[in-house]
Amino acid sequence: MGMRGFLVISNSARTSSDFSLNDLPGAGRMDVMCRCVNSVFLTSHGMRKDATAYLLLLGPPDPPKLIRMEGSELKYLGPDERNIGGLIRKALGVKVERGERMTSPGIYVSKIHLEELFEMLSDEWDIYYLREDGEDIRNVGLEDGSLFVLGDQNGLTEDQERIVEKFAKATVSVSPLSLHSDHCIIIAHAELDRRSHDEGSSA
């Protein structure tokens, strides 16, 4: 169970760099995005090099903005919201029209719409939609190269869900409760870590 990805879609998160690190919640709940990035990458003694995070930010003033982060290339990522918020803000401060620009080691920004993004992702990943009413993750056969799609605190619109469901192999649930996105990422990681470890032990 190597490569794994997480795409978090936020309809509120700010898409320019004109926000304060002292008020991440005020930047369209950028604090949620920061905690998701922490969840995707950090373990106690280092970074998950096999993980990729995609943040699709759709708040004002310049949506869409996609921030892609590659665990294998990230040089330094502090665990705290303020540090991660600084890296996101730096990415949002770089002007981008076509293509993708690297704004820090392992961090890339681009402008891409949801459906186009999924067309790109589906070439590379097996896509799963993480939602409370999905199939229990413990019963889903997940392969190397699974990408999990999550909404932010307000979830996705119906139109967005239709696109996600068009590309997703399945809708998967990590808990009987409705949990914050960053917590869902932790539970998905834990399930994959366990399988990866069991495969390793029996090999």
Add this chain to the structure above:
Amino acid sequence: MGMRGFLVISNSARTSSDFSLNDLPGAGRMDVMCRCVNSVFLTSHGMRKDATAYLLLLGPPDPPKLIRMEGSELKYLGPDERNIGGLIRKALGVKVERGERMTSPGIYVSKIHLEELFEMLSDEWDIYYLREDGEDIRNVGLEDGSLFVLGDQNGLTEDQERIVEKFAKATVSVSPLSLHSDHCIIIAHAELDRRSHDEGSSA
């Protein structure tokens, strides 16, 4: 699976209120404590009223300080580190010698040493030590009233471990990897939520 508790012990976290919310990592890694509190209490649509957090802070200048938070009494808890850091700072700003003082609804501060704390906790809770090399949590029979003990980013000293192990029913592991304390709390919650839900379904 109702009541559950988490005790996080930090040998570095600051024990006075003279720190800046702009630099929580600089306050003896107070950011770690903030993320643990988020993990203990927050779900998507509210608060875990059945949860209790104990933070035992042992950094300078005035150790020990115990902050107890009761989910059933907390009035408002933002999910972001800065908000939680503000509540912790407020608790640390209140002078306390004997007994316990409430500093916000559901938040209490006191001065108590590790062994004395465990003597008190063991009357009320079944204590489990969360550590990477413990027994797999999925195989441990956990009752209502389980309390999990975690170290911070630097873990516990040998002397502290001896005390924890004296009071703990078992050492329990939530992952084959070494994970941050706040992530471990999420995985422990997820396991308890699942059992609670299964019990509910079969009842």
